[in-house]
Amino acid sequence: MSAMARPGSARGFRGGIVVALIAGVVLLWLFPIYWIVLTSFKTPRIINEKVPVFWFTPTMENYEHLFGDINFGRPLLNSMIVTSATTVIVIVLGLLAAYALGRMDVPGGKHIALWMLSLRFMPPIAIVLPFFIAWQRTGLIDTYLGLILVYVAFNLPFAIWMLRGFLVEVPRDLDEAAMLDGLGHVAILRRIIFPVIAPGVAVTAIFTFVFAFNEYLMALVLTSRNASTVPVTVSKFIQPYTILWGDVGASATIQLLPILVVVFLLQRHIMRGITLGAVK
Numbered sequence: 001m002s003a004m005a006r007p008g009s010a011r012g013f014r015g016g017i018v019v020a021l022i023a024g025v026v027l028l029w030l031f032p033i034y035w036i037v038l039t040s041f042k043t044p045r046i047i048n049e050k051v052p053v054f055w056f057t058p059t060m061e062n063y064e065h066l067f068g069d070i071n072f073g074r075p076l077l078n079s080m081i082v083t084s085a086t087t088v089i090v091i092v093l094g095l096l097a098a099y100a101l102g103r104m105d106v107p108g109g110k111h112i113a114l115w116m117l118s119l120r121f122m123p124p125i126a127i128v129l130p131f132f133i134a135w136q137r138t139g140l141i142d143t144y145l146g147l148i149l150v151y152v153a154f155n156l157p158f159a160i161w162m163l164r165g166f167l168v169e170v171p172r173d174l175d176e177a178a179m180l181d182g183l184g185h186v187a188i189l190r191r192i193i194f195p196v197i198a199p200g201v202a203v204t205a206i207f208t209f210v211f212a213f214n215e216y217l218m219a220l221v222l223t224s225r226n227a228s229t230v231p232v233t234v235s236k237f238i239q240p241y242t243i244l245w246g247d248v249g250a251s252a253t254i255q256l257l258p259i260l261v262v263v264f265l266l267q268r269h270i271m272r273g274i275t276l277g278a279v280k
Helices: 002-039 061-068 073-103 109-120 128-138 144-167 173-180 185-214 217-222 230-235 245-265 267-275
Strands: none
Touching: 002 245, 061 245, 073 109, 073 144, 073 185, 073 230, 073 245, 109 144, 128 217, 144 185, 144 217, 173 185, 185 245, 217 230, 230 245
C-alpha cells in the first residue's frame, strides 16, 4: 500500500514546489507595488530611515500635499480625458480598418496590417521634434487635441493588427448570411461581428488605455501646463538635490487606480479575449 502511495506523494510534492515557485515569482513582482503604496503613507522621516520600516502609523500627509499644494487633480483629469478619448477613437477606427483588412478581400490585407504594426516600432524620440514643430505652427502645443492626435497615431497600428487577428477567426458564413438579409458592412460589424469579438476588443482597449495613460516623452515635449499629464507631473518630483519620495509614492498609487478600475470592469473579457481564436 505504501509503495502505491509513493508516486502520488512524489507528484504532490513536485506540485507543491511548482506552486511555491509561482507564488514566489508573483510576490516578487507585486512587492514593488506594495512598497510604493506603503511609501505613500509614510512621513519623510520614516521614508529616509536607514533600515526599511514596515510597521508605522499611516498618514495622509503626502496625499494632502499632492492635491493641496501641487494641485495633482489637474494633470490627473488631463490624463483621463486624453486617454479615454484616445481609447475610444482608436477602437472605433481600428475596428473599421481591421474589418476592411480582414474580411473584405483587400489585396495583401495581411501584409498591410503587418506594415502598419511596424510603424508602432518607430522610436518616439525620432519623431518628437517634427511633431513639436508641426504642432507649434498649428497651435496644438499644450492642448488636448494635439496630444490625442499623437496618441491615436501611435496606438492605432497596434489596435488594427490585434483586432484583425480576432476578426479573421470569425467564420465568413456569418457575413454571407447577414448580407442575404440585406445588411451592409457597417451593420454586419456592429450587430453580428462585434458581439462575437467583444472580448478581443476589450483586451485591445486595455492595451491602448495603458499605453496612452503611461506615455511620457510626447507629453513632456508637447505640453507645458494646461494639458500636462500624470507621468510628466510625477517626473518633476525627482529634483536635482532631492527626491520627494512621499509625493512619488502617492502619485504612483493614484496613477495605478484608473488602470486597475479599467481592468476590473473588463476582467471577464480579458481571458476570453486572449484565448479568442486559439481553438476553432
